[in-house]
Every structure is written in C-alpha cells, then in structure tokens.
Amino acid sequence: MGIKWDEFFVTGDPLIFASQIGIALSLVGAIAGITYFKKWNYLWTEWLTTVDHKKIGIMYILLGVVMFFRGGVDGLMMKSQTAVPENEFLNAQHYNEVFTTHGVIMILFVAMPLLIGLMNFAVPLQIGARDVAFPQLNALSFWLTASAAALFNLSFIIGGSPDAGWTSYFPLAGKEFSPGIGNNFYAVALQIAGAGTLMTGINFIVTVLKMRTKGMTLMKMPMFTWTSFITSIIIVASFPIFTVALALMTFDRTFGAHFFTISGGGMDMLWANLFWLWGHPEVYIVVLPAFGMLSDIISTFARKTLFGYKSMVVSIVLISVLSMLVWVHHFFTMGNNAAVNSFFSITTMAIAIPTGVKVFNWLFTMRKGRIKFTTSMLWALAFVPNFVIGGVTGVMLAMAAADYQYHNTLFLVAHFHYVLIPGVVFPIFAGLYYWWPKMFGYMLNEKIGKWHFWLFVIGFNVTFMPMFFLGLDGAVRRAYTYSAETGFGPLMLLSAVGSIILAAGFAALVYNIYWSARHADRNIGNDPWDARTLEWATASPVQQYNFASLPEVTKLDAFWHMKKNNELQPLSEDEVEEIHLPSNTWIPIYMGAVFGISGFLLVFEWTIAAGIAALGIFVGLAFRSFDYDEGFHVHKDEISETERKWRKGGNKGVKNHVS
Amino acid sequence: MKKSKLFLVSLTSIITVLLLSGCENNMVVFNPEGPIARQILELINFSIALLLLVTVVVFGLFAFIVWKYRERKDNLDYEPPEEHGSTALEIIWTVIPILIIVALTIPTVKTIYAIDEIPKGYEDKKPLVINVTSADWKWIFSYPEQGIETVNYVNIPEDRPIDFKLTSAGTMQSFWVPALGGQKYSMAHAETQLYLVADNPGSFVGRNTNFNGQGYAGMEFEVLSQTQEDFDQWIKDVKETAPKMTLEEYEKMLEPSHFGRKTFSNSHLEWVDHSDPHSKNYTNPELYDRGHGWPGKIFEDKNNYKYKNTDSNNSETMNQKDSEAEDPNGGGHSGH
Amino acid sequence: MSAKVNAALPLEYQTEQNRMNILGFWIFLGAEIVLFATLFGVYGVLSERHAGGPGQSDLFIVKDVLIQTFLLLTSSFTMGISIFEMRRSNKKGMLMWLVFTLLLGGGFLFMEIREFINYVHEGATMQTSAFLSSFFVLLGTHGLHVTIGIGWAILLIIQMLQRGLTPVTARKTFIFGLYWHFLDVVWIFIFTFVYLRGLVM
Numbered sequence A: 001m002g003i004k005w006d007e008f009f010v011t012g013d014p015l016i017f018a019s020q021i022g023i024a025l026s027l028v029g030a031i032a033g034i035t036y037f038k039k040w041n042y043l044w045t046e047w048l049t050t051v052d053h054k055k056i057g058i059m060y061i062l063l064g065v066v067m068f069f070r071g072g073v074d075g076l077m078m079k080s081q082t083a084v085p086e087n088e089f090l091n092a093q094h095y096n097e098v099f100t101t102h103g104v105i106m107i108l109f110v111a112m113p114l115l116i117g118l119m120n121f122a123v124p125l126q127i128g129a130r131d132v133a134f135p136q137l138n139a140l141s142f143w144l145t146a147s148a149a150a151l152f153n154l155s156f157i158i159g160g161s162p163d164a165g166w167t168s169y170f171p172l173a174g175k176e177f178s179p180g181i182g183n184n185f186y187a188v189a190l191q192i193a194g195a196g197t198l199m200t201g202i203n204f205i206v207t208v209l210k211m212r213t214k215g216m217t218l219m220k221m222p223m224f225t226w227t228s229f230i231t232s233i234i235i236v237a238s239f240p241i242f243t244v245a246l247a248l249m250t251f252d253r254t255f256g257a258h259f260f261t262i263s264g265g266g267m268d269m270l271w272a273n274l275f276w277l278w279g280h281p282e283v284y285i286v287v288l289p290a291f292g293m294l295s296d297i298i299s300t301f302a303r304k305t306l307f308g309y310k311s312m313v314v315s316i317v318l319i320s321v322l323s324m325l326v327w328v329h330h331f332f333t334m335g336n337n338a339a340v341n342s343f344f345s346i347t348t349m350a351i352a353i354p355t356g357v358k359v360f361n362w363l364f365t366m367r368k369g370r371i372k373f374t375t376s377m378l379w380a381l382a383f384v385p386n387f388v389i390g391g392v393t394g395v396m397l398a399m400a401a402a403d404y405q406y407h408n409t410l411f412l413v414a415h416f417h418y419v420l421i422p423g424v425v426f427p428i429f430a431g432l433y434y435w436w437p438k439m440f441g442y443m444l445n446e447k448i449g450k451w452h453f454w455l456f457v458i459g460f461n462v463t464f465m466p467m468f469f470l471g472l473d474g475a476v477r478r479a480y481t482y483s484a485e486t487g488f489g490p491l492m493l494l495s496a497v498g499s500i501i502l503a504a505g506f507a508a509l510v511y512n513i514y515w516s517a518r519h520a521d522r523n524i525g526n527d528p529w530d531a532r533t534l535e536w537a538t539a540s541p542v543q544q545y546n547f548a549s550l551p552e553v554t555k556l557d558a559f560w561h562m563k564k565n566n567e568l569q570p571l572s573e574d575e576v577e578e579i580h581l582p583s584n585t586w587i588p589i590y591m592g593a594v595f596g597i598s599g600f601l602l603v604f605e606w607t608i609a610a611g612i613a614a615l616g617i618f619v620g621l622a623f624r625s626f627d628y629d630e631g632f633h634v635h636k637d638e639i640s641e642t643e644r645k646w647r648k649g650g651n652k653g654v655k656n657h658v659s
Numbered sequence B: 001m002k003k004s005k006l007f008l009v010s011l012t013s014i015i016t017v018l019l020l021s022g023c024e025n026n027m028v029v030f031n032p033e034g035p036i037a038r039q040i041l042e043l044i045n046f047s048i049a050l051l052l053l054v055t056v057v058v059f060g061l062f063a064f065i066v067w068k069y070r071e072r073k074d075n076l077d078y079e080p081p082e083e084h085g086s087t088a089l090e091i092i093w094t095v096i097p098i099l100i101i102v103a104l105t106i107p108t109v110k111t112i113y114a115i116d117e118i119p120k121g122y123e124d125k126k127p128l129v130i131n132v133t134s135a136d137w138k139w140i141f142s143y144p145e146q147g148i149e150t151v152n153y154v155n156i157p158e159d160r161p162i163d164f165k166l167t168s169a170g171t172m173q174s175f176w177v178p179a180l181g182g183q184k185y186s187m188a189h190a191e192t193q194l195y196l197v198a199d200n201p202g203s204f205v206g207r208n209t210n211f212n213g214q215g216y217a218g219m220e221f222e223v224l225s226q227t228q229e230d231f232d233q234w235i236k237d238v239k240e241t242a243p244k245m246t247l248e249e250y251e252k253m254l255e256p257s258h259f260g261r262k263t264f265s266n267s268h269l270e271w272v273d274h275s276d277p278h279s280k281n282y283t284n285p286e287l288y289d290r291g292h293g294w295p296g297k298i299f300e301d302k303n304n305y306k307y308k309n310t311d312s313n314n315s316e317t318m319n320q321k322d323s324e325a326e327d328p329n330g331g332g333h334s335g336h
Numbered sequence C: 001m002s003a004k005v006n007a008a009l010p011l012e013y014q015t016e017q018n019r020m021n022i023l024g025f026w027i028f029l030g031a032e033i034v035l036f037a038t039l040f041g042v043y044g045v046l047s048e049r050h051a052g053g054p055g056q057s058d059l060f061i062v063k064d065v066l067i068q069t070f071l072l073l074t075s076s077f078t079m080g081i082s083i084f085e086m087r088r089s090n091k092k093g094m095l096m097w098l099v100f101t102l103l104l105g106g107g108f109l110f111m112e113i114r115e116f117i118n119y120v121h122e123g124a125t126m127q128t129s130a131f132l133s134s135f136f137v138l139l140g141t142h143g144l145h146v147t148i149g150i151g152w153a154i155l156l157i158i159q160m161l162q163r164g165l166t167p168v169t170a171r172k173t174f175i176f177g178l179y180w181h182f183l184d185v186v187w188i189f190i191f192t193f194v195y196l197r198g199l200v201m
Helices: A014-036 A040-048 A053-082 A092-126 A135-154 A182-210 A221-254 A268-301 A311-321 A328-332 A336-349 A350-364 A375-398 A400-406 A410-440 A444-474 A487-517 A558-563 A587-603 A607-625 A637-653 B002-023 B035-066 B087-114 B230-241 B246-252 B320-326 C016-046 C064-085 C091-121 C129-165 C167-200
Strands: A579-581 A633-634 B128-135 B138-142 B149-150 B153-156 B162-168 B173-176 B181-188 B192-196 B202-208 B220-226 B262-264
Touching: A014 A040, A040 A053, A053 A092, A053 A135, A053 A487, A053 A587, A092 A135, A092 B035, A092 B149, A135 A182, A135 A587, A182 A221, A221 A268, A221 A311, A221 A400, A221 B320, A221 C016, A221 C129, A268 A311, A268 A328, A268 A350, A268 A375, A268 A410, A268 C016, A268 C091, A311 A350, A328 A336, A328 A375, A336 A350, A336 A375, A336 A400, A336 B087, A350 A375, A350 B035, A350 B087, A350 B230, A375 A400, A375 A410, A375 A444, A375 B035, A400 A410, A400 A444, A400 B035, A400 B087, A400 B181, A410 A444, A410 A487, A487 B138, A558 B202, A579 A607, A587 A607, A607 C129, B035 B087, B035 B173, B128 B153, B128 B181, B138 B153, B149 B153, B149 B230, B153 B230, B162 B173, B181 B192, B220 B230, C016 C129, C016 C167, C064 C091, C091 C167, C129 C167
Parallel strands: B128 B162, B153 B220
Antiparallel strands: A579 A633, B128 B138, B138 B149, B149 B262, B162 B192, B173 B181, B173 B202, B202 B220
16 A cells, blocks of 8 residues: 555644654653663563552553643644634634544543543552452553553544544544544544443442452442442443444444445434433543542541431432433434423433532531641532532523523533533542542642642633633534624633633643652651541552551541541551562553554554454453463562551651641 | 632622623523524523522532631631431432422423424414525525525514424534524434524524534524515515526535525425435535545445446445546635 | 452352452443444344345345354353353363354354355445444444354363363353353344344334
8 A cells, every 4th residue: 555645644734743743752752761761671560561550540640641731732722713703823624623632632531541540549449459350451441541542642643633523423524524534533542442441440340349348338438439330330331332333433434334424324313322322421420430539538628527428329329320311412402302302301400419419418528527728628629619500501501492592502612611620620630639649659739739729720710601601692612713793702812811821720730740749748658638548548659569458447437437546556467468469461551552553554444454453452362361370479578568667657757748 | 718719709600690690681692583582591591590599509508618617727626526417408408409400390391392383472374484405514595485595594574483494415514593593403314393483674693503514613694584575575586586596506506615695596406305315415525625634435325416327236435536636626615 | 369269169259359250241241231232223223224225125034044043042052061061070071062162153153154245245235225234233243252252262272271170261161151141142132133023024
C-alpha cells in the first residue's frame, strides 16, 4: 500500500504543526532523559510491569491529569473561537474536531481514569485487602486504557480527528457523510478503552464481594467502596452495549455494513438508542464514585459519621437502577409518541429523589459537626451549591415538553457541565488532596490548593452560568460561529473570560503538584487528617503489602473507632507472617501495545495488516495461559523492619499541619 | 474563608434571580409568539419558580450549617456526637422531593400531550400542511396543496395551525423555531410531525440545532408570518413568477452546500418523498472534503440517485481517490 | 492469592483464588449476556429491513441448521461429562470427552462457515442489507466465540497433559465448561429467534 505521507500526517494547520513538533521533541526529550539518568530499569520494574493496585492507581491518575490538559486545551480553543461573533480563529472543520475530542477525552480519558485510579488506590485499602482480586487483569485494564488514550490522541496529528461529536450520531458519523478515517479513531480507540473498563468492573465486583477483611460486612463498608461497587455493576451492565454499538459502527464504516446508514435499510435512530443505553449509565458510572468520595471526605472533615448511611446505600442502588431507564430523555425530540416521552420524563425526574436524599444526608452529616476547611473539604463543600444548580436544571430538562425548547442549546451544555464538573471534577480534586499523602507520603500544599480552588470554582461559574441564558436566547451547541445580530457576543465573551480563570485554576493544581513534590514536608505520619477508614491505618506512602496483619472490623468507620478505643496495638513480632504477593508481568503492557498497533491499522482500514497484528493478542493470551507464576513472598524480617520504621516515625515529631 | 464561601453562594443565587428577572424580556424562549411556545413557557415558568424555591432552601440550609458548625479557635475541643441518622428526617426528605416531582410531573405530562395536538381554540381551523426537507445545509419547504417550494425561508399565515411534516434527505437535523414552539428531529426515510401557530404577523428565526457537519452553524431559515390575505397574494405571486425547478437542479441542490433563498412554482415531491422508506438516497460522500487527513473507503449504494448501473450484484467498493478525479472541486462548502 | 486449600470442596473450588476466578467469570458471562442481548435487539430491529435483498426464507436451509444445532447441543453434553469425569479425578476420561467436545465444536464451525460461504455465493453479504448485516454480526460473534473457545481448550489440554489434574488446571477447565455451556444457550436463542422465526415468517 502506497502511503501518501501528506495525507498520513495532518498538514496545513499551524497549530497542529506546532503540536506535531512539540510532541516529537518531548518524546525525544523523555527518551533521552530516561536514558541519561539510567531510569529505564526502574521504570520497567517499578511501574510498567507492576501489578500493584496502588501504582496502577497512580498511573491512571497521571493519565487522567495529562488528558485533562489535552481536553482543557480543546475547551479553551472552543471558547476562544466563540468569544466574539464571526471569529476566524478556527474554521468549521477544526472546531468540529475540537469539540468532538474535548467531549470524548473529558468523559472517557479524564473522568474515567481519574475515578478508576482513585478506586484502584483506595478501595482495596478501605476494605483491608492486599490487592484487587485479579492484579494482572487490573494492569491489563490500565494498559488498554492508556493504549486507547494514546491512539485517540494520535488522531489530530496522524490521519485526522473524529469530527461528529462525542455522541457521533449516525448518519453523520457514517461513511456517507464523514468519508475520512477520523471517526474510525473514535470507534476503535473507545472499543479498546471500553474493554479495559469492563475488566475493571468485573475486577472490582469480585474484589468487593470476596476480599473484604474479617468483620467488614457489606453494611460496614466505607461509602466510597459502596459506590465503587455499584459503579462496577453498572459498568458490567452497560459497557457491553457500547462494545456492540462501536463494533457495528466499525462494520458500517470499514466493511460497508448497513446498521445505521441511510442506505441498505439501516436505521440511524438505532445508534442514538444504543449510544445512550450505554451513555446515560455512563454518567452515573462517573458520578457515583465521586459521590462516595464526598461522603467519606465530608464525614472526615466534619468529624462525624455519615448521616443516614442506610438511606445513602438505598439511594445509590436506586440511582443505578433508574440510570438504566432514562436513556430516551436524550432525544425527546425524535418524534416519540407522548406516552413514551411521559414515561421517560417521569423516570428521569425520579432520579432527583434519591439524589435529593443524598444531598440532605450530606448536609446533616455536617450539622453538629466541627467542619475543618481543608482544601479537600472546600472542594466537597463547593460541590453542594454548584451541583444543586446542575440538578435543578436537570429536572427542567427532564420535562419533555420544556425540553423541546432546551434541547441541543447551550442551556443543555451548561446543565451537563454543572453536573459533571461539580459532580465529578470537584470530588476528584477533593479525593486527590485527601489521598495524596497516602499515595506519596507528603501532602499537597494547602495554600496553593486554595488558589487552585477559588480560581477553578469562580472560573467554572463564570464560564458556564452565562450559557444557561445564551441557551434560552436560542444559542445552539456545537456551532462554530454566530452572527453579531444574535446578540450572543457579550455573554459569550464573559464565558470565554471565565474559561481562562478556569485554566488558571488547573495551572495552580499542576504547580501545586510540582511544588509539593519538591518542597513538601515528608514527616507527616500515617493519618494526617484524623480520618475514619482503614486506608489510614497503613503507612504513608502505603507499604507494598498494605497491611502487615489484616485488620478486623466491628463497626462502620472502623479506623476511627480503633483510634477512639485505643485498639491500635503496636505490631507484635509473632503476629508477623510471610505475605504472598503476585509477581510483575510484562503481558499487560505488551497487550496494550498490540491492541494499540492493531487498532491503529484498523483505523486506517488496512484490515489484513490489522488482523495479522491482532494475532499478537492471542499470542499474549497464550503466554498468560501458560504462566504458572506463583508470585513471591515478603519475608518476616522485611515486614518487621518496614513496620518498625513507619510506626516509630509515626508517633513522634509528626507535624499536624492541617490549617 | 467561610465568609467568602457564603458570599459566593449568595452571589450565585442573586445573579441567578437578577438574570432571570432582568433578561426575561429579551430571551427568545421567554417571548412566545404563538400558543404552543406559550404553553411551553408556562410550564418552564412554573418549574423555575418551584425549583428556585428548592434551590434557595438548600442554599440557605447549606450556608447555615457550614457557618454554624465551622471549626473555630474556641471549639477545637468540641467532639461531635455519634449520630447515625434519623428515620423521621430521612422520610421527610424523601417525601418532599417526591411531592415536588409529582407537582412537576402533572403539568409536564399534560403539556407533552397538548403540544402533540392542534392547540386549543384552533381546532376548527384547517391546518396548512408544509413538508419540510432538511439537507446539508439548507431547509426545503414544500407546500403540497399549493404546489410551490421555498428554500431557506417559509411563509405562513397567522393564526392558523401549521402542520409541519419533517424529513431529511441525509443527516439528522432538528427543526426549531423557538419563538413559535419546540423542536423536532428530521430524519431520512422517516417522517416526524410538529404543529406550530403564530399569533401575529412577524419574522422569526428558525434553525437546525442538531449538529450535522461543516455547514451546521449557518443552517438557519426565516419564518415569516403574514395575514391570510398577504399569504394568499404571496402564493399567487410565486405561482405566477417563480421558475420551475428541474430534477437536475434539485439533485444539485442536495449536494452539500450553502446558498440563500430560492423559490419555485413546483415541488420536489413530484420526484421523491424522502420520508418514504424506499425512496432513493441522495448521498454524495465524495463531496464531503474535510481538507486534511487520510481518506477512507467509501461504499457503493445501489439505491443512490446517481446509480444508473443495473448490475446490482456488483458490490465492489469505490475508492475515494477515483471519485475525486471526477469532481476535483469537491466540497462546495469551502468557498463559503 | 491465598494458598490455603480446602480439600473438602471440589477440586476447582479449593483455593480462594479459584473461587474468585470462578465468580469473576460468572460476572463476565453476565456482561456477555448483555452483549448478546444487544445484538439480538439489533437483529430484532433490523430483521425486516431487506432493502430489496434476499430475506430469511430465501436463505435458511432447515437441514443444515438442524445439524448445527445437534452438533453444538451434543458438544455441550460431552462438556458436561468431561467436568463430571474431572470431579471423579479421571483425567483420561475428562480429556477424552473434552476432545469430543472440540471435535463437535469444530464440526459446528465447519457447518457455519459453509453456510456463510453459501450465502455469499448467493449474493447475500454483509453489505447487502441491514437484515444481513445484523444476521452476520450476530452469528459471526457467536461463531467467533466458538473459535476462541476451541483455541482456548487446546491450550487447556496441553496444560492438562503437562501438569495433570491440579486445582489450577481443574479451575481452568471448569471455567471453560461454563463458557461452552453459555455458547450453547446463546445458540438456542439464535436457533429460535433467527432461524425458526425467520422460517415461520
């Protein structure tokens, strides 16, 4: 096959050209740097082949933060383009690509990796386990996600980006109206990422069901573990639908099948249904773990146990059930009959009931508490008012008749940003500040953290509040330009200014990570927040095997009660036993690479080459099948030594630095 | 810290109220020009009032709790009580949202059914049928009873229900005239339906809200509401003066492009009704040029209007490069 | 991970890791049910959209479908016997029945591929109509699962010969058995909703 290099690489746009050079230079720089500092071995043995849930969690978070930058740049480009009427910063095609990648990346490569990363890190610790049920599978999940993210991000410099929106509605996304290969990147990369996510779901269901420590019944689990568990169930129930939808999309686009095309009897409405059958549960997949984090964080910093624990559990279960029954509300205007629209209006509004219960429970957790305004808690607090705005506008949109006026306008865009940013991003930030000391053994700086917080929250409101009004005035989403007569100019400009403040907030986070890594105090003990759940019973950073002896639980907020009742005994020598841990493995990263290469070839519709590359997948599976590695044991002496070190250091001279 | 928090909270709510009351007069959704838009607005206003109340209560409770139970220098030794919940309270805040949702559900369902029908008070007026066909990136309006056709504008008589029958020649679009009522999708090989009524003569903006490619942002049309006499006169003028459209012209029109208004004294319905599931497809994949990137395969469609070959077993794929040679200026949009 | 062995349980359930793997696989089968349910849904929506191409009754040959059904159903039965022999610690019998299972599965695959080739020769390809697209993808997904299953079982047989019957190999074979029975159940649905319904209509 003769490759036309000028079509292979995306050419003709200075911004993209600059990025191509930037990416090439940073790749060369990274490789040179690692080689110069002789870190290849360290990287390979400590990170790339690891099966440790904590390290995998950290790699997920790193991926999420990097992708947040990419998605954020996309967002900024959109805002600069629409800041003034008839702007010519981006043309229609480029704008279409940018909002498509913005949406896909923010949902699937920012929200998902960050949440799954935090789940990976915290859930096994919270239930007193030494790892997840299937550590190798866990590594495979990560490498598939990372490989998919790499493939998807490649699109804007090689081959061309997808440009049919993150929903990629047919027939637009089909070959009849989008003949380039851009949307193949969407179909293939999300397929790979989805496979990884499905495995995570299975892994965490089994982990939570089977690996809880002695005494931790389901109703004594921390709320984050509960929500991660329910989220995993939704993942298993909904991701296969997306798998099918994407596969059919691939058949349509690459092999000329007729699932969603307008030719050959295909049905475009089928795509919308399949997409949202997955897509709506997906919203709860990202929101529920975030709710769980908020519960744990609010409870910690109000120094009170969670109010209405049981009704919280019932609420998340109800939300997860309802999440499967509302997908039609994404297209009330598709000509459904009135009965259908009424049904889905009611189910959608019904979600407000368990959500309302949760909000009140959070408020009453704080009542009679002693609220400490750490950065982490500020994020959790900011969630409440902002998310309420997202929630009530959600109810407005759920009213199908009224939705006839809101649908596809900026009102809708404002609504889902008011749900996803306060509902997912704020809690993620709260979780990062909260668990950072557990991950790295030092805390993120509180002062810079507060800059991060205020810039981000104010920037967020300034960016998205005007969009409600623009939408009600008839401004539609995804339009790359508008005329001056529309009168949208001033509010659009305000919104663009807000996005700059928002970006400054993100920059503050990045600076905070840098500053804290360099200068933060390392002597912080294992429980800097005076927290309540088991992860704080381990060292900071957590020792390789998590718990020298597995704790026994009698109550909710187990660690808190251990502290109160002085049950935290020093570890006696005879309690120490050898600990069995799984070995590192090269197979997950190899599989990630093979999936990436094979996917890349499939994107370019070189199907035979893709098929040959896919044989590598089966080679990997065969290696895994014949792999009888039993893992290794951590010796008693090593455990005693490790435990002595942090337990001694943990008791004296620790600065309690929470402002 | 908490002061600024409180400040932010109250600021947000104040801005909301101010903007809602201040801008109400300008925003199109709040200025209905017909009974259907008015019905929807009533529902919207009711929901805003109720939900604003909810918001204010939650914000107030939030501010109060966060302020009252904040950590201060003088309460550092206060240890919060063990408290696991309160069945009574939890029932209360389950029941209240249920009541609110029920209160919202009843008018919602009523309005959903109402806007599917000809609005009250107009039942005795015979609706004017207009077939709307959306294509990349223009709106085609056919008046089957009058036998005329307009592109990118539509004239309607005031005070008379208009029965819009929507379909698409290609991508999925959404037909929206916010001043007159809600929107509905138009889809190929399918028909959706929407009633709209205008109270008075006037000009209203209509547009596509469902993203459909490069020309999406410009896919607007004008709805001109006229008195019945003016409307009849206009029909008469069109029939007398407007040119007749030819099939070739129509096929050319369905290629991806932008242009201004057109008026014809006949209608494309005589050749093709795109809402018919068995109608020919008017797709032109080779004309969608994204300007960069790797070209993918495109597939032959034996039901396409260009397909003159009767050998229907031939399912070989056509390569874009070959077809590009036929039309080097592909992508009529680039000049826009 | 726990190496604790509970000898009172059947071989495949004896270690905690084995129990977790089996539970995990059940959950995976749950995901597979969603996957196939979606494909059935798609087929249900598109099955009447022939776009001028051949329909169900033009294509389906009752005799061939019955043979396929017979082969796959029998293979599920032999798989069951194989697990039964495994529980009796009869490695030889277990392997023998497993090989039978594979042969029957191979026969099924041969029939299915022959059927597809026939259709393509009659001009009924995935590109012909929405009905055929959904037909080929639904059946192809099932066929792909059978193919992967056969490859998987060959790996297991090799391991069984190398290592004998251990908790690990027993667990792997047991899980493969679950998978194989699941494919059989899916086929029953395909037989009913695709072939029988197609021939009746």
